[in-house]
Amino acid sequence: MNLNSQALLEDNLLWQAKNSGKRIIFYGDDTWVRLFPKHFLEFDGTTSFFVSDYTEVDNNVTRHLDSTLKRDDWDVLILHYLGLDHIGHISGPHSSLIGPKLQEMDDVIKKIHTSVITTEAEGMLPNLLVLCGDHGMSEMGSHGGSSEPEVNTPLVLISPAFPTKEGMGETLVVEQVDLTPTLALALALPISQNSVGRLIPAMFERASLREQLRYLHINGHQLSNLLRDSNPSFHKEDGYEQFRMAEKAHGSWMKLYVEGNTSEVLSNMAEKVLKQYLEALQAMSAALSKQLGKYDMYSMMVGMSLILQVIFKRNLTSFSIK
Incomplete structure (x- = not known):
């Protein structure tokens, strides 16, 4: 995030949440407050300028937790801790300060998780705990490059709505942009129109086949619209054609479903459509991401020149004056 960021005006997940009546509370990096100045029911921003501070910057977030977790007047709680990032900048990832800071974060997560479990016992709708980092850390403690330690970071999703599994299970690799459609559908929100991500299927394993197909179709429809609006040759993209084929097969499946067909054929057909949708989403997301990464090299070279x-002229002028 840019420290001088102005309000984010384009369609985004937080705007969709607020527009749908979700009550959002935020504590942490005040860049969020500048990006989303009118989105929060309550907020307390902490400045990220003082990199030497890795204690108070986090305490000022945690101090709100006990009282906030006991309240029932909010729907979304966002916490952005900066302490670990600051330690990395000060002394790198192998600093003796890292261990205690990670333990501190473990205690925070435990507090939130315990509160979530207590709430579930009272018969409320399933809660979702999302734990992630916005970037990794290099051996020098920085995160401005493209090395694997800098761009890879854990993503943990915890909810009683997920099926219980033994051990850690399979580790999936997802793109950061995939969080937007996944969280949007999990919260029953529209997917932001400029989102290039694809939903994380593991999030919806407990949903019925009909619901899974519906979620995939919603995501595919959004990506295909974005591809059509941003690429004049959209019809030549493999992902776009794959989506149209999946959509047609989905329609055939729905016809059988509505007719009350409960045979194994229906189940096998649904699995086939699921696979078609997933392949189409992957292809369209990749095409859109690649498109965003293209730069006008000619204009860049002209600008640099x-x-x-x-x-050069300023230096000549200065030399002449001297």
Whole structure:
């Protein structure tokens, strides 16, 4: 996030949540407050300028937890801790300060998880705990590059709504952009129109086949619209054609479903459509992400040339004056 960020005006997950009546509370990095100035029911921002502070910057977030977790006047709680990031900048990932800070974060997660379990026992709707980092950390403690330790970070999703499994289970690799459609569908929100992500299927394993197909179709419809609006040659993209084929097969499945067909054929057909949708989503998401990563090299070179000319002329002027 840019420290000088202005309000984010384009369609986004928080705007969709607020627009749908979700009550959002935020504590942490005040960049969020600048990006989303009118989205929060309550907020307390902490500045990220003082990199040497890795204690108070987190205490000012945690101090709100006990009282907030006892309240029932909010739907979404966002916490952005900065302490671990600051320690990385100060002394790197192998600092003696890392262990105690991770233990502190473990205690915070335990507190939230315990509260979630207590709430579930009272018969409320399933809660979802999302634990993630916005970036990793290099051997030097920085995160501005593209090395694997800098761009890879854990994502943990915890909810009683998920099926219980022994051990850790399979570790999935997902893109950061996949969080937007996944959380949107989990919260019954529209997917942001410019989202290039695809939903994480493991989140919806407990849903019926009909619901899973519906979620995949919603995501596919959004991605295909974005592809059509941003790429004149959208019809040539494999993912777009795959989605249309999956959509057609989905329609055939729905016809059998509505007719009351409960045979094994219906189940096998649904699995086939699921696979078609997933392949289409992967292809469309990849095409859109690649498109976003393209740069106008000619314009960039012209801009750099102009900057160098200005610098050169200024140096000549300074030399002449001397």
